[in-house]
Amino acid sequence: MRTMAIGVVCPECGYAFSVRDEYAGKRGKCPQCGGTFRAQASDRDEMPVIATNGSRNGSHGGRNGTAARPSFAGVAVSAPAAAAATSVAGSYAARRRSGGMPTWGWIALGAMLLAAGGSIAGAWMLSPDPAAIKKTVKERIAKADKALKKVENAVLNSLDDAEDKLPDVEKQIDEFARPKTLEEDVIPGVVKVLSVQGGLTRGHGTGWLINDQHxxxxxxHVVEGCESLYIQTADGKKHDIEGVIADKKEWDLAIIKPTKLIEGGKPLKIAPNDGSYLPNAGDKVWAVGNPATHLFTVSRGIISRRVSQRQLISEANQLDTSFYADPERDIMWIQHDARIFPGNSGGPLLDEHFRVIGVNTAGIMVMLEREIERAKEEARAKRDRRGPKVTPTLALASNSMYILELMAQNADGKVKPFSSISEGH
Known part of the structure; x- marks a missing residue:
């Protein structure tokens, strides 16, 4: 029986062969590569094939020169059919060439391009994402704005602080720039201290304001043994003293407190106790006090030496004065030649910048022992109970740093009664 065949070409491997027309439109496997595809009738006329009836011209070929060709169902096709199939395969391959490259071709080309580093897909994959770049830039700008805002706030805060401090700075500049005078800058901070015993004023000395609490x-020794105290200012006004803040017999220092702030009072500046200043021999100094009946007088001199308390005690036989010994420490005194007299005790010793560097304590007469004895004999011969009349040639002042120490030790400002002074506490 004769049947018709159609020529087909495998779309995967391009192998051309023929199948019976009954398989047209059906899916089958390529006998060459095993790929599955749908058989389509060719544009050419149907081609006869030899039936599979076991004749000599069967599936294994024959003497008539027919070639056997495998098919979907193992159908042997004649040579003309094979030629037709080959022609169809050629035209299909041409169409494939004109219509595009097979999938495996694209895969091979992509592999070569990627290996060479020139693949468009590879380049696209390696290129930064514009959205990510925009996000990163935005985040960095926000971070920079935040840092800039922080710096701006710090600068503004510094400017505010500087503006707040400006009045104080201007005041300090004005104080340093303008010429200072004892009358304007020192005297308003100096007072006369008067001691009351038995209802009467028994003695006096000098004092000076050390802080804003006055x-x-x-x-x-100015306040020792008193029943009460009061002070007098340069304008002649008198003010009561509430009590004692601190006193130190071994240093001959005391701090007292008025019952109220002194009108017009001006605290004096104390030289810093930070090692930036030490009184040296030859430095010029001022002494302010109330000697005898004279009020708020000033004398000038120079520093003779810095001397320890123990050294002064060892020289007591040559000095017309005496000292208490501090068993805990050997304090420093300033010896100078600014003239001071009874009544100057407790007054400030100032440097050239009008800063307090010491508290005047005593005028001393430097004499040989025999000279002191001779002066005393002359006084006894004249029945002068006041003793020899000598003029002090040197003066002593305790260092102002000890006042700063007493202030720090009694920062709570607790007021003690006057009786505590005589007890030497």
Whole structure:
């Protein structure tokens, strides 16, 4: 029986062969590569094939020169059919060439391009994402704005602080720039301290304001044994003293407190106790006080030496004065030649910048022992109970740093009664 065949070409491997027309439109496997595809009738006329009836011209070929060709169902096709199939395969391959490259071709080309580093897909994959770049830039700008805002706030805060401090700075500049005078810058901070015993004023000395609470520094021996105290300012006004803040017999220092702030009072500046200044021999100094009946007088001199308390005690036989010994420490005194007299005790010793560097304690007469004895004999011969009349040639002042120490030790400002002074506490 004769049947018709159609020529087909495998779309995967391009192998051309023929199948019976009954398989047209059906799916089958390529006998060459095993790929599955749908058989389509060719544009050419149907081609006869030899039936599979076991004749000599069967599936294994024959003497008539027919070639056997495998098919979907193992159908052997004649040579003309094979030629037709080959022609169809050629035209299909041409169409494939004109219509595009097979999938495996694209895969091979992509592999070569990627290996060479020139693949468009590879380049696209390696290129930064514009959205990510925009996000990163936005985040960095926000971070920079935040840092800039922080710096701006710090600068503004610094400017505010500087503006707040400007009045104080201007005041300090004005104080340093303008010429200072004892009358304007020192005297308003100096007072006369008067001691009352038995209802009467028994003695006096000098004091000076040390802080804004108008605490007053003076000598221990000025206030020792008093029943009460009061002060007098340069304008002649008198003010009561509430009590004692601190006193130190061994340093001959005391701090007292008025019952209220002193009108017009001006605290004096104390030289810093940070090692930036030490009184040296030859430095010029001023002494302010109330000697005898004279009020608020000033004398000038120079520093003779810095001397320890123990050294002064060892020289007591040559000095017309005496000293208490501090068993805990050997304090420093300033010896100078600014003239001071009874009544100057407790007054400030100032440097050239009008800063307090010491508290005047005593005028001393430097004499040989025999000279002191001779002066005393002359006084006894004249029946002068006041003793020899000598003029002090040197003066002593305790260092102002000890006042700063007493202030720090009694920062709570607790007021003690006057009786505590005589007890030497």
């Amino acid at each position: 605490w007053i520094a003076t000598n221990h």
